[in-house]
Amino acid sequence: MPRCLTGGSRSPALFSHCPPHKVSHIRHTVVQCGTSLSTPKITETEASPAESSAAIQGGSGTAPLVHALQSAASQDVSCFHFPGHNRGKAAPSSLSKLIGPGAFLHDLPELPELDDLFSPKGVILDAQKRAAQLFGSSKTWFLVNGTTCGIQASVMATCSPGDYLIVPRNCHISVISALVLSGAVPKYIIPEYNSGWDIAGGITPLQVERAVKELEEDGKRVGAVLVTSPTYHGVCSNVEGIVSVCHPRGIPVIVDEAHGAHFRFHDSLPSTAIEQGADMAVQSTHKVLCSLTQSSMLHLVGDLVNVDKVSQCLQVLQSSSPSYLLLSSLDAARDLVSKNANIFDEPLALASETKEHLMIIPGISVLDLPCFASDFPAIDPLRITLTASDLQLSGYEADDILYEGHRIVSELVGTRAVTFAVNLGTRVQDVEKLVQSVKHLSEKYFFTNSSKPFRENIVCDPLDKISMHLTPREAFFTKKRRVRIEDSLGEICGELICPYPPGIPVLIPGELVTHDSLSYLMNVRHQGITISGAADSELNSILVCSL
């Protein structure tokens, strides 16, 4: 059992009980749970002698890549290889002081003993195999260009130019670049949208089935279905149901699981995409586990997708000088979670109690599955999304108050909501501070703002009428010109115009600027909502295709 969240002596009243939650089902090597709230601790009760000695030497344990890096860096050699900082000897001191000389010492190139990312036969292969075993895949690739390159490789490996990719309209921008790279044609599914929260949810198997049937009736080939599950806000789609629509037709299912790398490690977390039968899942290990930023994993199972093609695509998309700091951080993160069956007990208990405290604060609501009409199977319990709109505060205002007044840094802000990510490093004092700060916010604005007239609804439903004249790839390679937004009616959009939130693009390169999309954008501009991707973020002008 995890330690109860009494919060030590600081605030016993606030976090005074452990909520009931399941004891972890053991899906991997069991080692005793850590007990420190600030730093997850590994207790190596089942470490092999080799593991123990490695751990004593430098804490690398059963992480082959970490161990190889450590032993390569410890050799007394004269170096005539890249990188030019020469194992830190020529490191700029400004940075070396900041991140430590060790970071430079271990920033090594592809030395023979460190294997080759694109043709792994040694320690990288070993590390990837261990990850595959832990995550339940038949093959896992380590990625040094984030989930972005994993998504691009997955689409390129499954879709040839002209094939259709069925994808939610609120997909990550990497999917749009994957369409440009692969030449695949998108068939969009509009996700459910809650205007009260200004947040989009997932997609359903029924929507996927409709899209597949429409394409089948038109005689089109579907290369793959790509699902974002969970979304940034933690909403999971029914991947199993989507797989059961796709697999009988031989269509592979790719899951953008950027925000779900931790799902494998506790029974009260949602099922992983791979557990639900997806063919490929791409996870940002850096987002929710504990590897370095930019390091991700791509998992594959089954034989619907060609393994060699995926490897080839990754070689196209990644640097020929992959960072060993990033690669070994993936190995280390895998090692850490594989040794701690209960590692997510504490973050889960903290998040659960935090939500319980937040949802009873006057004027505050917490996002949960009933906020959506669709029957989404799960929401990540470690994502806390709240709204203070009953206090007449936008998400941006609430976020500013929490940061300026209480030094609380959130993960994501929207017009209506603020999202906080609980992770392995979250401490009792952090969540206590969050709850106390939100209480202050409520006390301050409940009476002040409740007398104000209700603020106009500033959000608008995303568009569902799309008129694609060029594929994203054709549009990408077409010459562009800039026009005033008022003059763009009837033009073919040359850039991605995606108001955030809710992160559902209004125009994707190749789409016709219609009356509806134009008036939507004018409205968005009037409200000062951020436009991601557009060259002119103020939206006074847009790039259109010159045909």
Ligand SMILES: Cc1ncc(COP(=O)(O)O)c(C=O)c1O
């Ligand atoms: C849903 C989703 N998919 C993919 C990505 C890309 O992940 P990465 O930053 O690891 O490249 C992100 C990044 O925020 C994301 O939110």
